[in-house]
Amino acid sequence: MTRDRSASGTIPSMESTHEVLKDNTIIIVFGASGDLAKKKTFPALFTLLRQDFLPRDVKIVGYARTKMDKEEFHKRITSYIKNPNDDPEIAAKIEKFKSISTYVPGDYDDGAAFDNLNQYLEEIESSYQSKERHRLFYLALPPSVFIPVCKNVKEHCYIKKNGINRIIIEKPFGKDLESARELLGTVKKYWSEDETFRIDHYLGKEMVKNLLVLRFANIALSAAWDKNSVSNVQITFKEPFGTEGRGGYFDEFGIIRDVLQNHLLQVLSVLAMERPVSFSAEDIRDEKVKVLRAIPPIEPKDTLLGQYVSANGKPGYLDDDTVPRNSVCPTYAATTLWIHNPRWEGVPFILKAGKALNEAKVEVRIQFKEVTQGIFSDISRNELVIRIQPSEAVYLKINAKTPGLQTRAMPTEMDLTYKRRFLHAKIPEAYEALILDALNGDHSNFVRHDELDVAWKIFTPILHWIDGLNGQRPRPVPYPYGSRGPKELEAFVEKYGFKRANAGYVWPIASLASL
Structure with missing residues (x-):
């Protein structure tokens, strides 16, 4: 990490021993039809795209139980994106955001549905120039489905070589000490601490x-x-x-x-x-x-x-x-x-x-x-x-x-x-900062x-x-x-x-x- 300080006393950015996901990255948003994804996750991803903070040629894939076509999905994910005064620059970025965002419906406890998702991801990755590929899984979901999704993603959608997997989990992490330990223990069966990013957006x-x-x-x-x-x-x-x-x-x-x-x-x-x-x-x-x-x-x-x-x-x-x-x-x-x-x-x-x-x-x-x-x-x-x-x-x-x-x-x-x-x-x-941290592999602001x-x-x-x-x-x-x-x-x-x-x-x- 660069330690140089400018004349103004700039503080160095947080250290990261992890690789920054710059290329060949797919961001998969589970719970893509829900309020959290609509109001927070997708607007944050759009802002990062608009400011050129997302990986080059990034693709975004939404996944949820809801059946909907591409037009309905695009309407949902852009409904909370603000464009004051119909700014043409923002309008163009919104169209670009739609062009890189697609949707796959499926259940959360069905392994075959995750096989279908994985096949879709591999089709996207087949266009990459190099063998390197990365996947960032974002669980904009209630805790009742954390475990089946963590399990199915690991067993059906996990890149085993030439790539990096990371998973973002939203709160609440349990209801008390016993339930939190059960949830933590089960997730750790499938995902290492290094791969896991637990969000507290504060x-x-x-x-x-x-x-x-x-x-x-x-x-x-x-x-x-x-x-x-x-x-x-x-x-x-x-x-x-x-x-x-x-x-x-x-x-x-x-x-x-x-x-x-x-x-x-x-x-x-x-x-x-x-x-x-x-x-x-x-x-x-x-x-x-x-x-x-x-x-x-x-x-x-x-x-x-x-x-x-x-x-x-x-x-x-x-x-x-x-x-x-x-x-x-x-x-x-x-x-x-x-x-x-x-x-x-x-x-x-x-x-x-x-x-x-x-x-x-x-x-x-x-x-x-x-x-x-x-x-x-x-x-x-x-x-x-x-x-x-x-x-x-x-x-x-x-x-x-x-x-x-x-x-x-x-x-x-x-x-x-x-x-x-x-x-x-x-x-x-907050969600803009935290998604960027996860892409950069920086755990500083995660639990x-x-x-x-x-x-x-x-x-x-x-x-x-x-x-x-x-x-x-x-x-x-x-x-x-x-x-x-x-x-x-x-x-x-x-x-x-x-x-x-x-x-x-x-x-x-x-x-x-x-x-």
């Missing part, structure tokens, strides 16, 4: 990837990144809508499995890990696993559960016809994790996630300890806020003198808002098997408590649709040392609307 988000740079390329921040300076850390996920007809699926998993155990825990691991010795994937993932191993299982006393009820003209969770009657599935959860290592001992990490709240937001809020009392009293604490989405930003809340003849401190901010600082930069979608195992160890006891496996299921507290969450939340976070800023401070996010 690891592909620009601001999560930025955490490595913020932490380890800024001595001013890294010096205060420990228990001596930090009072508490909150990682927050908010959605302004409810289940909206997907209650049956959601009720099976709940908010903790859906968001906290994967997305927010991944953010925590990058926030809290020690400095890796290099940018290689395994060095980074080693440090993430170390910090997760220092976290004990979550306890009920450190958890607040909520379920939204009708308000503001919106229906409650139990009003959704797809939700089981009298369900006690939480749609909101706040839970506190403790990291027992020298850097973080005693610092609470509060993970919060909920549906049907007052806004859409994902952010990290690191609140520092209070200044020494004396000449200053009742002053706002410093906070470092990392806005992951929307309106990506990093801002440090500080105290400064108000302009004028009086000496009085007021809270303000040192603000790096991306839309203002990087006027012409395009922030890539390793032991990382997944220890993550489930942290959450399984609290999930079994919520599921009633150890007795009666806890009943979540109600909160109104469109609110900030349960009214008990304020006391919950204050219990762990969070101190709300003095009244009157508002980060000027409203001004972003004009940008």
